[in-house]
Amino acid sequence: MATEILMPALSPTMEEGTLAKWLVKEGDAVKSGQILAEIETDKATMEFEAVDEGIVGKILVAEGSAGVKVNTPIALLVEEGESADVAPAPKAAPAAAPAPVAAKAAEPAPVAPKADTSPDWPAGTAMKTMTVREALREAMAEEMTRDGDVYLMGEEVGEYQGAYKISQGLLDQFGPKRVIDTPITEHGFAGIAVGSAFGGLRPIVEFMTFNFAMQAIDHIINSAAKTLYMSGGQMGCPIVFRGPNGAAARVGAQHSQDYSAWYAQVPGLKVAIPYSAADAKGLLKTAIRDQNPVIFLENEILYGRSFEVPDLPDFTVPFGKAKIWREGSDVTIVSFGIGVSHALDAAEKLAAEGISAEVIDLRTLRPLDTATVINSVMKTNRCITVEEGWPVASIGNHISAVLMEQAFDYLDAPVINCTGKDVPMPYAANLEKHALITPDEIVAAVKKVTYR
Amino acid sequence: MAARKPAQKSNTSGEDLLKYYRDMLLIRRFEEKAGQLYGMGLIGGFCHLYIGQEAVVVGLEAATEEGDKRITSYRDHGHMLACGMDPKGVMAELTGREGGYSKGKGGSMHMFSKEKHFYGGHGIVGAQVPLGAGLAFADQYKGNGRVTFAYFGDGAANQGQVYETFNMAALWKLPVIFVVENNQYAMGTAQKRSTSTPELYKRGEAFGIPGETVDGMDVLAVKSASEKAVAHCRAGDGPYILEVKTYRYRGHSMSDPAKYRTREEVQKMRDERDAIEHVRELILQGKHATDDDLKAIDKEIKAIVNEAAEFSKESPEPALEELWTDIYA
Numbered sequence: 001m002a003t004e005i006l007m008p009a010l011s012p013t014m015e016e017g018t019l020a021k022w023l024v025k026e027g028d029a030v031k032s033g034q035i036l037a038e039i040e041t042d043k044a045t046m047e048f049e050a051v052d053e054g055i056v057g058k059i060l061v062a063e064g065s066a067g068v069k070v071n072t073p074i075a076l077l078v079e080e081g082e083s084a085d086v087a088p089a090p091k092a093a094p095a096a097a098p099a100p101v102a103a104k105a106a107e108p109a110p111v112a113p114k115a116d117t118s119p120d121w122p123a124g125t126a127m128k129t130m131t132v133r134e135a136l137r138e139a140m141a142e143e144m145t146r147d148g149d150v151y152l153m154g155e156e157v158g159e160y161q162g163a164y165k166i167s168q169g170l171l172d173q174f175g176p177k178r179v180i181d182t183p184i185t186e187h188g189f190a191g192i193a194v195g196s197a198f199g200g201l202r203p204i205v206e207f208m209t210f211n212f213a214m215q216a217i218d219h220i221i222n223s224a225a226k227t228l229y230m231s232g233g234q235m236g237c238p239i240v241f242r243g244p245n246g247a248a249a250r251v252g253a254q255h256s257q258d259y260s261a262w263y264a265q266v267p268g269l270k271v272a273i274p275y276s277a278a279d280a281k282g283l284l285k286t287a288i289r290d291q292n293p294v295i296f297l298e299n300e301i302l303y304g305r306s307f308e309v310p311d312l313p314d315f316t317v318p319f320g321k322a323k324i325w326r327e328g329s330d331v332t333i334v335s336f337g338i339g340v341s342h343a344l345d346a347a348e349k350l351a352a353e354g355i356s357a358e359v360i361d362l363r364t365l366r367p368l369d370t371a372t373v374i375n376s377v378m379k380t381n382r383c384i385t386v387e388e389g390w391p392v393a394s395i396g397n398h399i400s401a402v403l404m405e406q407a408f409d410y411l412d413a414p415v416i417n418c419t420g421k422d423v424p425m426p427y428a429a430n431l432e433k434h435a436l437i438t439p440d441e442i443v444a445a446v447k448k449v450t451y452r
Numbered sequence: 453m454a455a456r457k458p459a460q461k462s463n464t465s466g467e468d469l470l471k472y473y474r475d476m477l478l479i480r481r482f483e484e485k486a487g488q489l490y491g492m493g494l495i496g497g498f499c500h501l502y503i504g505q506e507a508v509v510v511g512l513e514a515a516t517e518e519g520d521k522r523i524t525s526y527r528d529h530g531h532m533l534a535c536g537m538d539p540k541g542v543m544a545e546l547t548g549r550e551g552g553y554s555k556g557k558g559g560s561m562h563m564f565s566k567e568k569h570f571y572g573g574h575g576i577v578g579a580q581v582p583l584g585a586g587l588a589f590a591d592q593y594k595g596n597g598r599v600t601f602a603y604f605g606d607g608a609a610n611q612g613q614v615y616e617t618f619n620m621a622a623l624w625k626l627p628v629i630f631v632v633e634n635n636q637y638a639m640g641t642a643q644k645r646s647t648s649t650p651e652l653y654k655r656g657e658a659f660g661i662p663g664e665t666v667d668g669m670d671v672l673a674v675k676s677a678s679e680k681a682v683a684h685c686r687a688g689d690g691p692y693i694l695e696v697k698t699y700r701y702r703g704h705s706m707s708d709p710a711k712y713r714t715r716e717e718v719q720k721m722r723d724e725r726d727a728i729e730h731v732r733e734l735i736l737q738g739k740h741a742t743d744d745d746l747k748a749i750d751k752e753i754k755a756i757v758n759e760a761a762e763f764s765k766e767s768p769e770p771a772l773e774e775l776w777t778d779i780y781a
Binding site for chain 1: 488490496523573591779
């Protein structure tokens with residue numbers, strides 16, 4: 001039986017090619033590995049080797065032929081004494097490619113989505129006042145006590161007691177095996193931490209600031225976020241990457257970037273960004289227990305602020321549950337992280353002018369509690385978003401798109417995204433202030449959507 | 453590399469020699485079959501074959517114990533077969549089918565096996581080096597006496613993260629063997645065009661990491677170097693660098709027209725330095741098996757590879773629901 005030699009696929013994108021030159025002729029005996037022809041792909045000219053031994057019985061496609069489709073028979077290989085005229089049995093046509101999955105149909109008429117409105121702690125719980133800094137430290141200490149596989153790694157987390165004192169006392173409490181000072185090599189130690197998570201540990205990686213995590217972003221995204229999927233569910237990566245994010249004060253362009261939208265874009269990551277101390281503690285404990293890589297975005301300016309935190313032995317806050325800081329009826333202000341502080345200041349000013357603003361703190365950006373936002377907009381019919389990051393492809397852009405798709409009929413005004421300005425962060429005090437989002441800009445945006 | 457000396461009588465048992473022969477042949481036949489399936493359009497995307505480098509993984513694996521870990525780059529099929537992963541599951545991953553190790557979602561460059569302690573299959577050059585040190589970090593933390601083999605190529609050896617890792621691995625005395633598979637070409641760039649310091653086993657000197665170079669076309673030499681490195685790591689003396697000089701017969705990936713080296717260079721390596729031929733000679737000279745015995749092994753390997761190829765064609769494509777699974781644990 002003659003064997004068909006088929007036009008080979010020689011690159012990932014090749015569908016057809018040019019049979020540039022035959023290096024054998026009819027009647028030639030060929031060995032496995034011998035070069036039969038030169039084929040031009042979309043990328044280069046390649047040599048095409050024989051797989052089987054035999055005699056070239058017939059050349060079916062002449063040299064110089066262009067546009068030869070992959071898998072087209074280009075020659076017949078026969079055995080000694082066999083005629084090339086015996087055509088091989090035709091092969092069944094390949095099955096048609098399956099139809100692409102239809103995109104999910106747009107939601108029909110807007111119905112109030114179900115939002116989790118349960119309180120974060122039981123009524124009557126005793127409260128204690130603590131800073132965001134103390135709350136973060138307490139969350140790590142509690143989780144490290146609870147699980148011996150949890151360890152903290154980063155620059156100056158041990159002997160220095162933390163560049164921002166978040167890890168104060170942890171080295172004394174847990175020892176150098178579990179509180180590990182690293183050299184200043186973000187790319188390397190992030191990779192080591194991810195590898196240790198593959199190996200069964202639960203690392204907390206502190207970046208001195210998230211600006212430096214750009215050196216490590218390959219491991220955060222390619223190694224940590226994608227491996228569970230690429231391994232068909234075998235190899236998870238329980239790890240927390242945490243540290244201050246966004247602008248501090250007067251530290252210039254390279255130390256003042258908000259990465260919320262960057263990380264929120266990545267499937268496989270979870271992203272938490274607390275505003276209050278209670279959320280800092282409850283969300284960080286949840287992050288450390290999560291089986292997935294979590295980006296935990298803190299804020300240097302908030303570290304020293306004090307809040308009421310429930311005095312409970314094991315207080316956690318679930319991911320994907322927004323918090324309504326202030327109820328209102330005229331406009332919904334959606335924010336997260338330090339933006340919530342500005343939104344609450346603006347709401348106070350607006351109240352003085354008779355405008356009732358509802359302030360929603362998203363708390364986690366992935367998963368994102370869109371239900372709470374939609375429910376609020378169904379009540380207020382107006383929405384603005386507030387964030388410190390840049391305007392292009394911002395979290396606010398995404399919230400706007402969700403509202404347009406899922407609550408269009410409830411909007412009485414376009415959604416306005418209040419963001420940081422589309423510039424690198426300047427150093428000069430007056431310019432920096434102007435580059436950031438301010439409560440006055442929020443007030444102005446609210447007046448615009450409420451037509452006041 | 454000089455031409456191989458005529459095979460000398462070795463002290464290695466016939467049983468071991470036959471195992472190495474079988475393991476290396478499985479990789480070669482498997483890879484040849486993968487190349488064929490690629491040509492037929494059954495395997496897509498990138499496909500980096502290991503043909504020529506078989507003695508590296510087979511020699512290194514010969515010194516491992518249960519529980520030791522391994523991690524490598526995208527040229528990973530050989531490592532998976534050498535650590536005992538099922539050829540059917542590997543081939544079905546290459547064809548993107550449900551029966552593949554990653555249910556068809558990883559592909560040639562991304563496969564894993566918890567059971568065999570194989571941690572991938574990584575597509576970003578050099579990324580597996582800190583990840584491998586991290587696996588060793590976890591073992592040291594647990595105090596379980598395991599070692600990790602972190603494989604990378606002469607191309608990755610110039611990556612910054614490799615040196616960040618050397619620094620920390622030496623500082624923390626991590627039980628990791630850095631295996632540099634020096635096949636002399638980083639894609640199409642010959643080593644002498646990419647570095648002024650080609651002695652890669654010396655690259656750890658600045659950190660106090662011992663290193664040695666070994667002939668990667670000689671499985672017995674690789675095995676004895678591996679034993680030494682493993683002993684160093686298990687004794688708690690920290691990392692070790694093994695530069696294994698090898699050669700890939702095929703292109704960097706399937707779409708490599710290989711214009712950066714001559715066919716004669718490749719042919720010379722195949723004729724004079726082939727690792728499988730070397731073991732074959734040792735077996736025949738030591739009268740550990742007859743030519744017919746080896747033919748029977750060849751036939752057996754061919755059957756295993758054909759079975760894997762059949763499985764990889766018959767296994768269905770993953771269900772569309774799989775698109776949405778395994779994103780979060």
